[in-house]
Amino acid sequence: MNVFGLQERPKWMKISSLDELKTKVGHVIVMILLVKMFERSKMVTIATGMELLSYSVCILLSSASLYILHYLHKPE
Template sequence: MSATDQVIFDFRFLALLAVGGSLAGSLLCFLDGCVYIIDAYKIYWNSCLKGVLSGKMVLRLVEAIDVYLAGTVMLIFAMGLYGLFISNAADNLAPADDRALKGSSLFGMFALRERPRWMKISSLDELKTKVGHVIVMILLVKMFEKSKMVTISTGLDLLSYSVCIFLSSASLYILHNLHKDDHK
C-alpha cells in the first residue's frame, strides 16, 4: 500500500467524529426524554390534586417517546458508522470470540450472549434502511402528537383523519414487508 493510499485509508477515522457526536446527541435525547417523563408525573399529580384531568400528561409521554426514538436513531447511526469504518470485527465471529460482548453488561446484569441483529450492519444501504425505519416511527409519533390537537367538527375532518391513520398504518406495513427477508 502506497503512502497516499495509507493516508486516504486513514481518513476513515474521521468517522469517529460522527460516532462521538451521535453518541453525545443520543445521550442528550435520552436525558431529555427522562425530563419529559418527570414532567408527565408532575402534571398527573397536580391534576389529581385539582381533580381535573387533562391530556397534557399523555402529550408529554408521546413527546418522550419521540425524543427516545430520536436518541435511538443517533445510537444506531453511531454504532453503524463505527462498525462500517472503524471496527474490524468479522460478521461471522463466534459470540465467545467477540471482544465487545465480554464487557457489554451493566454491572454484570445485562450481558449479551450475541450481538443483536440490528447491530450487524454490513453496508451503508443497510444503515440507511435501519435509520429510515426509526425515522418513519418518529414521523408517526409526531403525527399522533399533532392529532391530539386537531378538532374534528365535520365529516370531511373525520375522513381526513381516518385517511391519515390508514396511510400511516400502510406505510408501517409496507416498510415491514419490504425488508421481511432481512429479518430472517
C-alpha cells in the first residue's frame, strides 16, 4: 500500500500486541503532559531559591519518567 509515497509503514508505526499499543499510548500521554508543563513554566517567575529547587526537581522527575519509559520499551 502506497501512503504518502512510502512503500511500507515505518518501524515505529508497527504494533504487534496490545501491550505494545498501550505502551505507545502511554508515551504519547506523557509527552503531552510534559509539553503542557513546559508551556506553563514559561509564565512562572522564580523569585526564591525554593522555587528554583522545585522547578529543578520537576525537570528531573520529567527526565526520569522519559528514561524509565524508554528503558521499559526496549525491544527483546
